[in-house]
Amino acid sequence: MTDKKIRVLVAKPGLDGHDRGAKVVARALRDAGMEVIYTGLRQTPEMIAEAALQEDVDVVGLSILSGAHMALAPRIMELLKANGQTHVKVFIGGIVPDEDIPRLMEIGITGVYGPGASTEDIVKEIRSAIKGK
Amino acid sequence: MSLADSVLTGDRLSLARVLTQVENDTPDGRAALDALFPHTGKAHLIGVTGAPGTGKSSLVNQLALHFRKQNKRVAIVAVDPSSPFTGGAVLGDRVRMKDLSGDAGVFIRSMATRGSLGGLAQATAGVVQVFDAAGYDVIMIETVGAGQSEVDIARLAHTTLVVEAPGLGDDIQAIKAGILEIADILVVNKADRPGVENTEKALKSMLDMAHPTQRVYLHHGTPLVPSGHSPQVQRTWGEMEGGWIPPILKTVATEGKGIAELIEQIEKHAAHLHVSGDWAARERARLESELEAALQETLMSQFRERVSDQQYNEVMRQVFERSLSPGEAVKKLTNGRAK
DSSP states (O other): OOOOOOOOEOOOBOOOOOHHHHHHHHHHHHHHTTTTOOOOOBOOOOHHHHHHHHHHHHHEEEEEEESSSHHHHHHHHHHHTTOOOOOEEEEEEEEEEEEEEEEHHHHTEEEEEEETHHHHHHHHHHHHHHOOO | HHHHHHHHHTTTHHHHHHHHHHHHTOOHHHHHHHHHGGGSSOOOOEEEEEEEOOOHHHHHHHHHHHHHHHHOOOOEEEEOOOOOOTOOOOOOGGGGGGGGTTTTTTEEEEEEEEEOOOOOOOOOHHHHHHHHHHOOOEEEEEOHHHHSOOOHHHHHHSSEEEEEETTTHHHHHHHTOOOOOOOOSSOOTTTTTHHHHHHHHHHHHHHHHHHTTTOOOOOEEEEETTOOOOOHHHHHHHHTTTTOOOOOOEEEEEGGGGGHHHHHHHHHHHHHHHHTTTTHHHHHHHHHHHHHHHHHHHHHHHHHSSSOOHHHHHHHHHHHHTOOHHHHHHHTTTTTOOO
């Protein structure tokens, strides 16, 4: 009947209140035919992992502009794993210094996007990450 | 252990996966529904519908908090529209339901309509059945922001809440023909906003029209419900005569105001359904339409197996040329077996 839809959780962990970027990405993913679950601002890692579980998403997109990515991302990866959701691909968008990227990749983040990243690239890379699983 | 068995033991990851299978209508999903079906029929299904922006999600959030205080396990199915162009969707109902995070007694699932037009998705009924089997006591189903004819929810839910808000003004007129008729309980949310009296008045006068029987019932020769009745009188009347007149309740969901009273009415309605036998009648009607839908689908696919595309296209060509009516075409395709 319906083909398998890609389900994406777009979440804003931490305390920064800037969600324009997250909304632009959510909209772009929607236009690419994906189902985007948007959680809103100020989510704890626990809230994000729980939402990812309940919604059985394929992808989690984290928007972090606060600089707290090295604290938040590992915690979220841990919780996803503890919930048995190791198949979920996690992407980060926001302000992430280049030197942090290798460490994020090490803990299993699939992709990191800074200012100026094209939404087309994000869509493409989500699709290929899902296919490869 | 099968996925369905894991759902029955309360495993949340299995539950989430089965919901996906059911939503995608996979063979595994169908098998799970078959296995879970004997365990369904226990939950109170509450539908929440109304125009976009009336505060349905915030209301569901508050109701869930109250049900949790009563130690009931709560599932929420939140439906938002899919884009008709790309098939994509942004499902944003969780934004208003943050208070429920971290509570293992609550499970929220967002669904896109995926082309379905009645305010729900095709698979919503199946998803609700899975939650029912998983032992959730209350299942709230929030429809897409609905206007006039998105009334599928009334077929699925035991209790349907129609949510209004002041300031929608003339929309009341447009709305009342369809969606208000399905309301078991009318909620005027955002009741701290100006214009709330007008909205309430419009709903009351609509109810008078929608329930003309109200005037027929006489008590010792005088109408039991005088014109200009208060909602209280309506309620008393509803209980006395065994009927149900939808009460109108005012809430401010963001502040939690009026929620306890709303819960009380929801519980009264459930009790009314049990006493009057309407609960069973609604269950029966719903299951019958499910059976019919399944039957239609199966018969259609059986028919498609028997008739080649070539035969079908040939008959269709004759219909297009007006040399065969659709009725005659059916007779031909079913070898005269169709009536």
